[in-house]
Amino acid sequence: MTAAAEVQVLISAEEIGRKVRELGARIAADAAGAPVHLVGVLKGSFVFMADLARAIPGEVTCDFLRVASYRGTRSTGEVRFEMDLTEPIQGLHVVLVEDIVDTGTTVDALVRLLRARGPASLRVCTLLHKPARSKVPVTLDYCGFTIPDRFVVGYGLDVDGRLRQLPYVGVMEGV
Ligand code: IMP
Secondary structure (H helix, E strand, O other): OOOOOOEEEEEOHHHHHHHHHHHHHHHHHHHOOOOEEEEEEEOOOHHHHHHHHHOOOOOEEEEEEEEEEEEOOEEEEEEEEEEOOOOOOOOOEEEEEEEEEOOOHHHHHHHHHHHOOOOOEEEEEEEEEOHHHOOOOOOOOEEEEEOOOOOEEEOOEOEOOEOOOOOOEEEEOOO
């Protein structure tokens, strides 16, 4: 059995590509010529962020932080900070880049943390949103796709570290 045998395509690589180009154009338009500082949430955002960065015409800088909140297919409900940014964000136009917003707990915690560091602006960009699971209200300035309450993998998203490399977003059979 191949790694992807138990996965059904939910959002194809082509659909993702079109959406990423659209999001990049919107982020650039909102920045109105100012440099955009992307802050990716590891590990899940690394594929999306690589494509998004290249879809933004104009100056882009990138940094990452790392949090963990999931074990397997279950949220632990707590956000653990595992790695901080390498540079200050004061005065920068920051876009926080997430793979998926599920309960909203992670984005809520990160927005509070980053806002306290004095960016010129702070917006949130997520590829996926599962509104049915929302527990903490968060503002999503840029959202790629709203999806049903299913556990998804691929395009950076994992199950126990696997399947991040799939070029599409898929649902796990039986999960
Ligand atoms: P939240 O804090 O509940 O919004 O969860 C956000 C994090 O949970 C994401 O950044 C993912 O790492 C993880 N997550 C939530 N749903 C899924 C999923 O369906 N597949 C893979 N990871 C997920």
